[in-house]
Amino acid sequence: QSVLTQPPSASETPGQRVTISCSGSSFNIGTYTVNWYQRLPGTAPKLLIYDNNQRFSGVPDRFSGSKSGTSASLAISGLQSEDEADYYCATWDDSLDGWVFGGGTKLTVL
Amino acid sequence: EVQMVESGGGSVKPGGSLRLSCAASGFTFSNAWMNWVRQAPGKGLEWVGRIKSKPDGGTTEYAAPVKGRFTISRDDSKNTAYLQMNSLKTEDTAVYYCTTGGYYFDFWGQGTLVTVSS
Numbered sequence: 001q002s003v004l005t006q007p008p009s010a011s012e013t014p015g016q017r018v019t020i021s022c023s024g025s026s027f028n029i030g031t032y033t034v035n036w037y038q039r040l041p042g043t044a045p046k047l048l049i050y051d052n053n054q055r056f057s058g059v060p061d062r063f064s065g066s067k068s069g070t071s072a073s074l075a076i077s078g079l080q081s082e083d084e085a086d087y088y089c090a091t092w093d094d095s096l097d098g099w100v101f102g103g104g105t106k107l108t109v110l
Numbered sequence: 111e112v113q114m115v116e117s118g119g120g121s122v123k124p125g126g127s128l129r130l131s132c133a134a135s136g137f138t139f140s141n142a143w144m145n146w147v148r149q150a151p152g153k154g155l156e157w158v159g160r161i162k163s164k165p166d167g168g169t170t171e172y173a174a175p176v177k178g179r180f181t182i183s184r185d186d187s188k189n190t191a192y193l194q195m196n197s198l199k200t201e202d203t204a205v206y207y208c209t210t211g212g213y214y215f216d217f218w219g220q221g222t223l224v225t226v227s228s
Contacts, residue, residue, distance in 0.1 A: 002154060035214040037155070044207055044221055045147075045155065050214035088155050090215075098173050099145070099157035 003028060004089055004102035011108040017077040020105045022089030024070050028100055032092045034072040036065055039086040039104075048087075049074060076107075084109045112136035112217045114208050119222030122198055126226070130193040132208030132219055139189040141165065143212040146182060146193045148204035149221075158206070161191065166212075175201075198226045 005023040012018040022034065036049040047056045049065035052072065064075045072091075076083055089102040118130040132144065143166070146158040159172035161182045170182050181194040191208055203226045209215040 044218040047216050101155040104154040
């Protein structure tokens with residue numbers, strides 16, 4: 001059971017917009033900024049979004065992040081087949097005194 | 111270009127030990143905080159621990175499941191971070207990644223597989 005809760009799966013058709021949620025608590029998301037990572041099949045994770053809504057170098061502006069209270073979300077617009085991947089949110093947690101990840105969301109582009 | 115290459119993975123019996131290495135290049139290693147993150151088969155990402163840069167104290171922090179069994183160290187002269195894993199358990203089976211960063215993990219290695227099985 002992950003400290004941060006993400007839906008296990010999401011799907012949408014090419015060109016559409018999808019949003020992935022990440023729910024936490026006052027010990028983590030409520031206090032610290034959230035980062036998002038993308039793990040394409042067979043590859044290492046890559047940083048997409050840091051500090052809630054800052055795109056990492058080279059990340060297309062189709063990807064955006066937001067945070068409100070103890071929840072965060074990642075939005076991907078203009079979906080492309082190459083966006084099919086696992087997406088993870090992450091932040092620091094005061095009660096565990098360490099980094100925590102969401103369980104991951106497997107995005108399928110139909 | 112930033113590059114991080116993990117090595118040292120392999121198969122080991124429960125109770126055994128293994129040391130992973132992470133050789134880095136393309137950035138000022140001595141100023142970087144280094145983390146280890148793992149992914150067990152069919153599971154999500156799990157932070158293992160980190161070591162701060164020496165200018166920031168060089169201290170280490172660990173996730174609860176590995177505290178007391180794993181030790182992270184660094185050799186700035188070799189641009190290399192290490193993960194010493196002792197008293198290994200079957201649940202430590204995972205791909206282990208090294209990654210840089212204090213507030214986010216900006217660069218990742220390709221990972222090395224550790225299998226703990228009798």
